[in-house]
Amino acid sequence: MKIQSVLILTVVIVVIVSLLCISLFPSVQDFMSYNTTWNGIRRSLIDLNAGTIDTLKELPAAPSNDVLITIPYMQYNDTDLEELKNFVDGGGTLMVMDDYGYGNSILEYLNIDCRFSGDALLDPLFCYKNQWFPEITDFSSAIGKNVQLVAMDHATALINTNSVEVVAWSSPDSYLDKNGNEKLDKGEVQGPLPVAARLHFGGGMIILVSDPSIIINSMVVKDDNLLFVNQLIGSEAQTGHIMIDTSHLVEKPMDVTKAKLADVERVLLQPYVLLGVVFLIFIGTSIFVLKTGGAIGRKS
Amino acid sequence: MKKLSQRIAIFACLLAICFTVFASPAMAAEPQENPDTAKVVYDGVSFFNFYSNTLDFVLERSQSGVDTNVQKAPFANVSPVLSDYLEYFVNSTNSVCGLIINLDKSIPEIKTLLQQSRYSEAVPLIQNAFANISLVEYNVNNIEQSTADAGIEFNISHASVTSSLNTSYTAVLDRIQRIRDLAALYRSMLTEQIGPLTPEQVSPLTQEQINALTPEQLAKKPLLQTQLTLTITPTEAFVGDTIKVEGFLSSDGNPLGNRQVNILLNSLQSLTVNTDFQGHYSNDIQVPYWYIPEIQIQSLYYPSSDDVGVYSSVLSTSVPLKVLFYEASLTLSPDINSYPGKETTITGQFDYGQSPELNPRKIELDLDNTLVSESEVSPGFTEKLLLPPDTETGQHLITISAPASGRYASVTAHATLNVKKVIPVLTIHLPSVAFIPGTMSIKGQLNSEIGPVGQAHITMTFGKEKVDIISGDDGTFNAKIKNNMSFGLFGSQPLEFTAVPQEPWQTALTTSRNIMTVYVVNCSALLCVLAILGVLLPRKIRFRKTRSIEKEKMPAVGVTQSEPTQASSISIINSLLPEEETSNNSAPDKRLFYWYRIVIQLVQKVSGVFLKPNQTLREFVSESCNKIGLAGKYLLEFTKIMEKVLYSPYRVNEDDVKSGEKLARNMRESLKK
Numbered sequence: 001m002k003i004q005s006v007l008i009l010t011v012v013i014v015v016i017v018s019l020l021c022i023s024l025f026p027s028v029q030d031f032m033s034y035n036t037t038w039n040g041i042r043r044s045l046i047d048l049n050a051g052t053i054d055t056l057k058e059l060p061a062a063p064s065n066d067v068l069i070t071i072p073y074m075q076y077n078d079t080d081l082e083e084l085k086n087f088v089d090g091g092g093t094l095m096v097m098d099d100y101g102y103g104n105s106i107l108e109y110l111n112i113d114c115r116f117s118g119d120a121l122l123d124p125l126f127c128y129k130n131q132w133f134p135e136i137t138d139f140s141s142a143i144g145k146n147v148q149l150v151a152m153d154h155a156t157a158l159i160n161t162n163s164v165e166v167v168a169w170s171s172p173d174s175y176l177d178k179n180g181n182e183k184l185d186k187g188e189v190q191g192p193l194p195v196a197a198r199l200h201f202g203g204g205m206i207i208l209v210s211d212p213s214i215i216i217n218s219m220v221v222k223d224d225n226l227l228f229v230n231q232l233i234g235s236e237a238q239t240g241h242i243m244i245d246t247s248h249l250v251e252k253p254m255d256v257t258k259a260k261l262a263d264v265e266r267v268l269l270q271p272y273v274l275l276g277v278v279f280l281i282f283i284g285t286s287i288f289v290l291k292t293g294g295a296i297g298r299k300s
Numbered sequence: 301m302k303k304l305s306q307r308i309a310i311f312a313c314l315l316a317i318c319f320t321v322f323a324s325p326a327m328a329a330e331p332q333e334n335p336d337t338a339k340v341v342y343d344g345v346s347f348f349n350f351y352s353n354t355l356d357f358v359l360e361r362s363q364s365g366v367d368t369n370v371q372k373a374p375f376a377n378v379s380p381v382l383s384d385y386l387e388y389f390v391n392s393t394n395s396v397c398g399l400i401i402n403l404d405k406s407i408p409e410i411k412t413l414l415q416q417s418r419y420s421e422a423v424p425l426i427q428n429a430f431a432n433i434s435l436v437e438y439n440v441n442n443i444e445q446s447t448a449d450a451g452i453e454f455n456i457s458h459a460s461v462t463s464s465l466n467t468s469y470t471a472v473l474d475r476i477q478r479i480r481d482l483a484a485l486y487r488s489m490l491t492e493q494i495g496p497l498t499p500e501q502v503s504p505l506t507q508e509q510i511n512a513l514t515p516e517q518l519a520k521k522p523l524l525q526t527q528l529t530l531t532i533t534p535t536e537a538f539v540g541d542t543i544k545v546e547g548f549l550s551s552d553g554n555p556l557g558n559r560q561v562n563i564l565l566n567s568l569q570s571l572t573v574n575t576d577f578q579g580h581y582s583n584d585i586q587v588p589y590w591y592i593p594e595i596q597i598q599s600l601y602y603p604s605s606d607d608v609g610v611y612s613s614v615l616s617t618s619v620p621l622k623v624l625f626y627e628a629s630l631t632l633s634p635d636i637n638s639y640p641g642k643e644t645t646i647t648g649q650f651d652y653g654q655s656p657e658l659n660p661r662k663i664e665l666d667l668d669n670t671l672v673s674e675s676e677v678s679p680g681f682t683e684k685l686l687l688p689p690d691t692e693t694g695q696h697l698i699t700i701s702a703p704a705s706g707r708y709a710s711v712t713a714h715a716t717l718n719v720k721k722v723i724p725v726l727t728i729h730l731p732s733v734a735f736i737p738g739t740m741s742i743k744g745q746l747n748s749e750i751g752p753v754g755q756a757h758i759t760m761t762f763g764k765e766k767v768d769i770i771s772g773d774d775g776t777f778n779a780k781i782k783n784n785m786s787f788g789l790f791g792s793q794p795l796e797f798t799a800v801p802q803e804p805w806q807t808a809l810t811t812s813r814n815i816m817t818v819y820v821v822n823c824s825a826l827l828c829v830l831a832i833l834g835v836l837l838p839r840k841i842r843f844r845k846t847r848s849i850e851k852e853k854m855p856a857v858g859v860t861q862s863e864p865t866q867a868s869s870i871s872i873i874n875s876l877l878p879e880e881e882t883s884n885n886s887a888p889d890k891r892l893f894y895w896y897r898i899v900i901q902l903v904q905k906v907s908g909v910f911l912k913p914n915q916t917l918r919e920f921v922s923e924s925c926n927k928i929g930l931a932g933k934y935l936l937e938f939t940k941i942m943e944k945v946l947y948s949p950y951r952v953n954e955d956d957v958k959s960g961e962k963l964a965r966n967m968r969e970s971l972k973k
Contacts (some may be wrong), residue, residue, distance in 0.1 A: 030332055038334045061759055062800040062808030064721070065693075090800070091808070124343035125350055127377045131343065133335060137372050149375055153335055171372065172353065173346050200690060203804075218335050234692075272788040279826075286833065290841075 022257050029252045031071055031212065033244065034259075038218035041244065047226055048215075050242035054259065056083040058243075063092030063204070065240035067233045070094065071212040072102040074248040081109040089202035093233055097212035099156045102248070107208075113160045114197060116210055121155045121193060122182065123174035128222065131182070135223070136195055138169040143231050149223040155211030157193035164208065167232070168196035196232065207232050342378055344454035348468035350376065351389060351447060355475035358397045359482070361404060366390075366397045382453055389446040392439040396479060399432045399439070403486050406432075411493055416602035417523070418613040419515035426518075429490055430510045436483040444476050494518065515612075523612040526551045528561070530599045530616040538624040538707050539589045545573075546582035547599050551611055555579025559607070562600040587623060591709035595621045626655040626708045632715035634698055639750070639805030640719060641689035648700055648713070650679040658708050666699040667717070689804035693720050721807035722748040724756070724799055733816045734762075734793070736783040746775040746799055746809070753801050761796040762815075771799070786819065789826060793817040889945065889952040895964040896942050903928055903935060906971050917942060931970040938963040 027034040033052045036042045044050065050069070053059070056079075060066055068087055076084075084106060088094045096103045103116045123134035128151045136150040142165070150168065157176055158166070174191035175184045184190065198207045209232070214225045233242065251259075267273055350369070357365030370390045378386060406429045413422035451457075451469050459465045491504050494513075505513075516522070530547040537543050545563055549556045557577035563570045563585060573583045587595070597620075602613035629651045638644035650661065660676035665683055672685060683700070696719055701712040728744035742760065746753035752775030760767045762781050771777045781795075794812040801808070886894075900920075904910050907927035911920050921939045925932030938960060944950050 038336060039332055060810060061798050062810060064800075064808040123346075124341075125346035125376050125378075126372065128335060129338045129377065130341040132333060133338065135375055135377075137375050151335070154332060173350060203690070213332060216332075222335070234694075271791060275789065276787065286837075290837075 019261065022254060022261060025254075027252075027255050027258055029250070029255050031073070031216065031246075031249050032251070032255050033246060034255070036217065039216050041215055041217065041220075043217040044215040044220045044226075044229075045244065047220065048229065048242050050244050052246045053243050055247050056080050056087075056245065059083055059087045059092075060241070061090070063087050063090045063240070065091070065093075067093040067095060067240070067242045068245060069215075069233075069242065070096055070106075070245040070248060072096065072098050072106060072248050073250050075102050076105055076109075076248065080248075081106065085110060085202075088204040088206060091203040093205045093207065094201075095207040095209065095233060097209045097215070099154060099211050099213070101212075103208070110201065110206070112163065112199065112201070112206070114164045114199075114208060115159050116208070117156045117159045117176055119156060119176040119178050120180070121152070121157045121170060121174055121195070121210065122177050122184075123171055123191070125173040126171040134170050134174050134195075136168050136170055138171070138192060140165070140167045142167050142198075143228065147224045147228045147231055150214060150225055150228045151219060151222040152195070152211040153213035153216070153219050155195065155213070157189075157195055158197055158208055158210050159194075161194045161197055164197040164199040166194040166197045168228075169193060170195055196228075198232070340377075342382065342454075344450075344456075345464045345468045347376070347378060347382065347386075347450065347454070348447075348465070348472050351450075351472040352468065352475055354390065354393050355443075355472065355479065358393055358400060358479060359475065361397070361401050363397055363401060366394050370394050379453070382450055385446045385450045385453070389443055389450075392442040392446070396436050396439045396443070399436045400479075400482065403429060403432050403436075407486065407489060407493075410490070414493055414518065416604075416613055417519070417608060417611075418602055418615075419518040421613075421615070422518060423513050423515055426490065426494065427510055427513060429486070430505075430507070433483050433487050433490075434507075436486075437480065440476060440480050440483065443479075444473070447472050447476065495520070519612070521609065524551045524610055526556065526601060526611050526614040528599055528601050528614045528616040530597065530619050532597055532619050532621055535620070536622040536624060537587045539587050539591065540706060541587050542584045543587060543621065544582065544584055545597065545599070546580065547616060549575050549579045549581065549601055549614075556601075556611070559601060560604065564598040564600055565595050567596075567598070587621065589704060590623065591625050591627075591704060592623055595623055597621055624707075626652065626658075628652045628655070628658075628702075628708065628711050630700065630702065630711045630713040632698065632700055632713045634715050634717050636718065638687055638717050638719045639722060640687055640691040640693070641804035643684050643686045644717065646683045646685060646698060646700070646715065648677070648681050648683065650702070650711070652679070658705060661702050661708075662705070663700050663702045666697075666701070668696050669699065687719065691719050695719075722750055722805055723807050724748045724753045724801060724809045726797065726799070726809060726811060728797070728813060730795065730813055730815055733818060734783050736817060736819045737785055737821065738783045740781050740783055740815075742779045742781060742795075744777055746771050746777070746801075748806060750805075752776075753799065753803075753806055756799045756801040756806070759796075759798040759800075761798075763793060783817070785821065787822070788817070788819050789822050790816070790818045887952075888954055888957045891957045892941075892945065892952050892960045895957075895960045896938060899935060899938055899964050899967055902968060902971060903931075906931075917946075928971060931967045934963045934967040934970065938967070 027040065028037055029035060030039045032040050033042060033045055034040070045052065050067075053068075059068065066087075068084075070084070084094060088110075096106055098104075098116045100118055101116075104118075107114060107116075120132070121134050122131040124131040126135045126137060127133050128135055132154055134152050134155055136152065137148065139147055157170065157174075158164075169192040172191045174193060176189045176193065177183075178188050179185060195210045196208065198205060213219050215229060220226050220229075268277070350373075354366060354369045357363075357369065370393075373386050373390045374383075376383070376386060406425055410422055410425050410429060413419075413425065447469070454465060454469075456465065456469050459469075487504070494505065527550050528547060530545065533544045533546075547561070549559055549561060555575075555578050557575050557579055559575045559579075560572050561575060561581045562572050563583070565585075565588065570585055570588075571583065573581045575581045581599075596618045598618050599616040600613070603609075603611045631649050631651070633647045635644045635646075646665075648663075650657070652658070657679050659678050661679075662674065662676050663681075663683075664671060665673045665675075665685065667685065667687075673683070675683065677683070685698075696717040698715045698717045699712060700715075702708075702710060704710040724746045725748060726744060726746060728742065730742060731740055734740050740762070746756055746758075752773070754771060754773040754775055756771045756775075758769050758771055758777055758779075760769075760779060760781060763784055763786055765782050765784050767779050767781045769777055769779050792814040794814050796812045797810070799809040900911060903924050907924040909920070909924040909927060917939050921932070921935050925935065928935065941956060941960060941963075945952055945956070
């Protein structure tokens with residue numbers, strides 16, 4: 001076998017094996033919809049009956065009763081922010097779930113005073129396992145009596161909440177760890193601290209939650225987390241489509257490839273494209289036969 | 301060298317494959333903490349701070365604060381053992397808080413009763429207060445024990461004095477001591493108020509003495525007993541009416557004149573009257589606007605000024621007054637559905653039964669516990685309520701209350717308002733087939749259960765083409781949409797339709813309809829391609845073969861014996877002619893057959909007459925001669941040579957080859973003309 005042939009064969013095998021690996025191995029990146037492990041959101045998508053959108057341009061023109069959940073782990077450009085504003089103005093519900101990301105840029109653009117603190121919210125007593133998992137026990141009447149406990153994972157708190165309706169608070173034992181030494185020091189803000197709030201904006205509503213991790217696969221099943229999210233977005237009322245924006249999540253190359261593969265698969269399965277591919281194969285085969293020459297069925 | 305290169309290449313390839321298979325899952329990082337594998341940490345400082353915080357609520361007499369902590373305690377992140385201690389602690393603390401709040405109320409009350417010489421009323425309160433203090437002391441001991449047990453669990457004895465854990469633990473003990481001091485203070489205050497029961501008594505009261513306490517012991521010396529009577533006229537009265545209260549105050553049959561008597565309505569002081577010189581008292585009082593069936597009326601005398609230490613206090617027997625008032629029931633019937641930004645109607649009906657109707661009557665209308673309007677209405681009424689455009693869909697609470705007015709008691713009724721948005725219904729007329737390229741005309745109408753949807757912003761998307769229009773006042777719309785070129789042949793394509801109504805009570809509509817689409821240009825192009833491939837390709841193949849034969853080199857000189865003849869002309873020619881080009885060194889018979897084959901092919905191409913199976917060469921020549929004209933002469937001559945070669949033992953020589961070649965060339969020149 002020639003070296004050239006070996007190399008070509010290897011490239012083909014590597015490409016095929018790579019594609020198979022990408023397809024078969026689950027994504028392990030935070031908040032990825034394909035990720036079925038502890039830090040993905042696959043389970044939430046199913047439980048909330050939600051879908052994902054890869055770009056904010058996919059937002060519906062008439063978003064009445066539709067809900068968009070965004071986890072702002074990447075910076076928004078002006079076009080994105082305008083899309084979000086139009087969505088809420090048009091009657092949609094925007095749920096911003098942030099801890100240490102770019103949620104404040106959305107609030108700034110929408111001229112809302114409230115902010116995500118960005119400092120770690122720690123609660124050494126009312127927590128799940130340790131203080132990095134604060135548990136929320138105080139809720140306003142808007143949340144309903146069925147929600148008693150919400151577990152968070154590496155959360156922050158909301159500040160400047162005068163202009164919003166706070167619906168959940170951390171315990172008095174919680175605090176914002178400004179200097180990151182995991183201890184309550186003088187000058188550090190102590191609980192109760194707002195962790196979820198909402199406000200009417202334009203024709204719609206904006207909901208702020210200071211921890212996106214409450215919807216990851218391992219957390220959404222804990223305590224009343226799922227019910228809490230449902231209550232916030234008002235799924236008991238006439239909620240339209242629930243969409244999770246994946247365009248502002250940090251994606252690893254594997255996730256990007258996975259998404260692209262899924263896109264390619266979707267495109268390839270369309271009847272016209274399938275027809276085109278068959279046509280191309282036909283043309284290719286014909287050219288090959290013509291170049292090779294000879295007659296079909298002729299004895300040599 | 302070549303083998304080594306091959307081995308290196310194969311090794312590199314295997315390495316790449318292995319890397320691809322095993323590397324993928326390990327690439328991803330885990331920036332967040334997995335809750336299932338997180339380390340469990342119980343924090344003693346926050347645990348004891350929670351104790352201190354709860355005890356602070358007790359010292360602040362904040363029952364709600366304690367209740368909150370009691371509710372939260374089960375959610376604390378503590379070990380099972382500590383959880384038991386915590387439960388014990390919060391229950392004890394809750395009891396202590398209730399007892400202290402009770403003591404705070406009863407001690408001043410006892411003081412007042414003792415000042416008014418109302419010893420018989422004071423005795424049970426005093427006994428109860430001492431019992432409460434004992435309970436506080438008992439529960440504080442439990443709290444202290446729970447704290448000590450938790451301290452052992454957190455190894456408090458090993459913690460340094462200045463550590464946060466020790467500081468928080470000490471803070472709890474400090475608060476426990478403050479509560480214990482508070483209980484002691486209550487005990488001393490009560491003891492001080494009672495004073496020594498006997499002149500000889502110096503030590504605090506024992507529990508036995510408290511249990512056996514009598515009014516006489518509290519009075520310290522014998523008092524003259526007093527009697528007080530009370531009558532009311534009438535015993536039934538409407539709210540706001542006046543009734544007469546009268547009675548007689550005496551002591552051992554002797555009237556007590558010019559004394560103050562208090563009239564109590566349901567134990568609350570209403571007014572004070574003075575007795576006349578014969579001990580009689582009398583006055584009119586107005587029945588308060590308390591819309592309750594009955595009021596208990598009592599009169600009270602307690603000694604003041606010179607009577608203190610002489611007469612005992614007295615409380616008359618309780619006389620019931622039946623309170624009369626008019627009651628009504630109110631039923632509400634809101635519209636089945638209400639819409640944001642639209643007026644809704646609530647129908648109400650007061651039912652007064654046998655009582656006279658109150659007309660007009662003032663009512664207050666609340667939406668979700670917020671006052672919306674006030675008005676005066678008749679017993680049967682209809683109220684209009686304009687819902688704000690931003691009203692959330694779902695159920696809302698409507699409350700209509702009519703405040704009390706004179707003899708009419710207040711009445712309140714609730715109803716549920718179902719607020720929803722109307723979903724428009726689309727009627728659309730589409731062509732059954734859309735041809736691309738082209739223009740499609742679309743007509744339709746938007747309606748809803750409350751009428752046509754006018755001035756709605758409609759967006760229609762078909763492929764990449766998008767059209768925005770506004771519906772007319774009657775909900776109708778008319779649009780033309782271009783069918784732009786795209787990849788595809790035919791099939792179903794969706795027409796996306798979105799309508800955003802202007803009115804806040806209408807919800808947006810998003811729907812789609814599939815239209816059979818035919819891409820005319822694409823279909824035509826495909827047909828052309830198929831035609832090219834199916835019809836022209838075989839001819840092309842033949843042409844290419846002919847050309848390749850013509851390019852062959854001239855045959856060389858040489859003599860060989862020909863093979864035995866065959867019956868079929870085609871098979872003869874095919875078997876005798878080799879596939880590869882004939883060279884000048886080939887045998888003469890091969891070269892001769894080569895030229896004859898060219899001649900046959902030329903004739904076939906020009907005349908369109910093909911050599912059929914089992915047809916003789918002569919038959920073929922006679923059939924094709926008519927169509928090739930003069931060249932037929934050369935063909936016949938060449939065929940005769942071939943017949944001689946094929947059907948006789950004649951062996952081909954170089955002259956035959958030359959004459960064959962000459963005939964072939966002549967024939968080609970002739971055919972060109």
